[in-house]
Amino acid sequence: MSTATMVPSAPPAAPSSLASDAVLPAVVSGAFLAAMLTATINIWLARRKSREEEHNRLRTAFAEAFAVHSAYKEMPYAIRRRRSDAPAEERVRLSEALREIQASLSYHLAWTKIESETVGDAYAALVQELRKTAGVAMHAAWEASPIESDSDVNIPPTVIDLSALQPLETAYIAAVRAHLRTRTPWWYR
Numbered sequence: 695m696s697t698a699t700m701v702p703s704a705p706p707a708a709p710s711s712l713a714s715d716a717v718l719p720a721v722v723s724g725a726f727l728a729a730m731l732t733a734t735i736n737i738w739l740a741r742r743k744s745r746e747e748e749h750n751r752l753r754t755a756f757a758e759a760f761a762v763h764s765a766y767k768e769m770p771y772a773i774r775r776r777r778s779d780a781p782a783e784e785r786v787r788l789s790e791a792l793r794e795i796q797a798s799l800s801y802h803l804a805w806t807k808i809e810s811e812t813v814g815d816a817y818a819a820l821v822q823e824l825r826k827t828a829g830v831a832m833h834a835a836w837e838a839s840p841i842e843s844d845s846d847v848n849i850p851p852t853v854i855d856l857s858a859l860q861p862l863e864t865a866y867i868a869a870v871r872a873h874l875r876t877r878t879p880w881w882y883r
Contacts, residue, residue, distance in 0.1 A: 756870045759802035766795045770831035770854045778840035816869035820862040
C-alpha cells in the first residue's frame with residue numbers, strides 16, 4: 695500500500711504590482727475622457743439651443759416690425775370704413791390707433807437699425823414710402839364720406855393704391871433673410 699504524502703500547495707501568487715499600476719490609470723483616464731466628452735456634448739447642445747432661441751427671437755422681432763407696417767398700411771381702409779353714426783368717437787378711436795402704430799413704427803425703425811444696418815435701411819425705406827403712400831390715402835379717406843353700405847366695403851385699388859410698397863416689402867424680407875442666414879452657422883443650414 696502506498697502512502698501518499700500531502701504536500702502543501704503553494705500559496706496563491708500575489709497580484710503583480712505591475713498589473714494594478716497599469717489598470718488604475720487606464721480606468722481614471724477613461725473616466726476623465728468620458729466626463730470630458732459628456733461636458734463637450736452638453737456645452738455644444740446648450741450653445742445650439744441658445745443659438746436657436748436667438749434666431750427665433752430675431753425672426754419674431756422682424757415679423758413684428760412687418761406687422762406694424764401692415765397695420766399702418768390698413769389704416770386708409772379703416773378710415774374709409776369708419777362708422778358714420780358716431781363721427782367724433784371714430785375720429786378719436788382711429789387717431790389713437792394711428793398714434794400707437796406710429797409709436798411702434800418708430801420703435802421698430804430704431805430696433806432694426808441697431809440689429810442690422812442693412813435690415814434697418816430696408817425697413818426705413820419701406821416706412822418712408824409707407825408714410826408717403828398710405829399717408830396720402832389716409833388723407834383722402836378722411837376727406838371722403840364714411841362708407842354706409844355693405845357694397846362699398848370692398849375698396850378697389852383705384853381708390854386706395856398701395857402697390858408702390860410691394861418692391862420695398864420684398865426688399866425688407868430679403869434683407870431679413872440675408873441677415874438671419876449670416877447668423878446661422880454653415881453646418882446648421
